[in-house]
């Protein structure tokens with residue numbers, strides 16, 4: 001192999017380079033949930049807060065998206081969920097995510113578990129707008145809300 005072509009860091013494009021033949025390119029949502037909820041939410045100190053923000057922002061920054069619409073399309077393509085704007089103000093957006101990975105889990109009042117997905121949006125939008133964007137999880141199916149929803153502040 002040519003030395004110059006040796007990869008030093010993975011890019012998001014690398015994530016789609018899949019050459020395994022027997023098991024295909026998808027993993028069951030149980031595995032995603034197990035990593036997110038058993039591993040991170042229950043396994044890390046403070047329900048993973050801090051870690052999820054770091055991981056989510058890093059992933060968000062790596063996404064090859066150039067607009068909010070492209071970010072939403074990416075969310076649907078990656079099956080993170082189906083985002084829709086439900087409130088739009090000058091410096092604030094509310095985005096509801098339907099079909100979130102957490103849909104169908106047992107309810108646990110007081111628990112909002114989709115912070116990583118919000119941090120992915122935060123990372124992508126901060127890079128896109130080239131200024132600090134804050135994303136806060138304000139509703140979650142697991143908490144008993146009618147959807148998962150985020151408040152985005154520009």
Ligand SMILES: [Zn+2]
Pocket residue numbers: 100101102103113114140141142148
């Ligand atoms: Zn959710």
